[in-house]
Amino acid sequence: MGEDRLPITRIPRRGMPERAIVVGDPARAGRVAELLEGAEQVASNREYVTYRGRWEGTELLVASHGVGAPGAMCMFVELALAGVRTFVRAGTCGALVDEIDDGHLVIALGAIRDDGVTHLMVPAGYPAVASPEVVAALQRAAGEVGHPWHRGLVWTKSMFFPGVLDVPWDAYVRAGAIAVEMELAALLVLASMRGLRAGGILTSDGNPTQRRAEEYDPHRPVVAEGVRASIRVALRALQLLAEGMGAPPSEPRPFVFR
């Protein structure tokens, strides 16, 4: 068993599907697995719980990566080592603009890299950019699911509770950030570094700039409904990509939108 599994997540090194949905919460990974045919847990260690199964014929993994980019990067790297080529992160986020109501979805074009891990991996200025075909598939899937969605840059920020230093909330909102979360930039940078495809769809659990810290409550029905919609969007997007909205990077072939 030992040598055939990756050290941190305990995912088998071989024989895994090449598409994955990654979520922060292990319990959410379990709820996604309940939507799959033939779902089975393939690994569990610490906050890293991994299932495999089929959704309408598409083989995929569902894996939890925990909170924060440095820990999440361990899951992302080990999934890549296990052969995953296309990633969608389905997570929650804070809204930074008024148009994004609680429970609305955010499709990320790219991320601001205050993630706390990629600055040690690539030079400053390396872009955390989502793969164009993954964004296109998420947009189309979101349109089909019919839940309100928005598109823009997100701010991946490694700090949740503030300290005594100022962080540039206003500057980033002026520069185009529409939401804030804690892991996506790590996934996008890793995917670019390895020639893989990745994107993210996030559910707003409230606007952190418009409440006091003690008012934060992600455990509300409107958020749960958004998360369920985001999972349907992520599953459909992976299916669209598998069906020919772009080929896996290992198999060069024409990119055709249908």
Next chain:
Amino acid sequence: MRASGGRERASGRAVRGPERRAAPGRRPGPEAERGPLLFGPLHEVGLPRYVLLPGDPDRVGVLAGLWDEATDYSLARGYRAAVGRYRGEPLAALSTGMGGPSLEFALTEAAQLGADTFIRVGTTGALQPELRNGDLVVNEGCVRMDGTSQAYVRAEYPAVASLEVTLALMEACLRLGITHHVGVGATTASFFPGQGRANPAGYEAPEGRGVVEEMRRARVLNFEMEGATLLTVARLLGLRAGQVCSVIAHRLTGEWADAGGVERACRVATEAVAVLASWDRAVARRAAAAWAPSLGQEETETGEGEERRG
């Protein structure tokens, strides 16, 4: 698609359509200056929405030669423009010169003249073995070593191309059957040490020694000198921008050759304007807020091109 969905925004105000919005950065503050007016003759005619941005003024002529009609303009400081039509669609080409500061002037004044969608048509040095001289590279993002975008926003902010412009460039490559690669590029403020070369005058900067290996290992496809400035500043100003470059130098083999790539990049960028115009019309017709593949079905044709992700 929901008409309420898919807004792309950069400010507290939502503006219909992707990446078209009034950004607070455009609001002149007390110290705002207009900057020098470099494009006097263009102020008589204005610019259309779609503008191609080659670095080299001579490439303006190559682009205009592919169109149905074009008028040439010689501008201050060696800038050159052409305004014309391709398949009925109004478009323009405007040379940026080399480097971020030179592009910053061109982009800023072109936006003041009415343009909102920019495609840089560049040349580039390849950093990955699967790229060949003459191949095209579509950069979905750029590493920001450009020296100019640092004046606009912190280094953590990504230089990300407009999704629609990137997809239109990929679509144009497929329609024309042209080999292309999609991935991250690197924009440098120096050609010699900035891209890991010794200066021919004999000076080797220690700072430049590791950059080729570092970028290659981070799967950066290519080096050029304007992309990160264009992508970053355009996004901050609420404009759409993307980049296609032809490989004229290979940094792993040392080979210098155009191999027809410059002409192919000009054809792809011109065709991408036709693609974008059809998508923009589809978005307007369906009252959608952003283009999605399902909107493009009737406009999309399948080509024979080969797409390789970097």
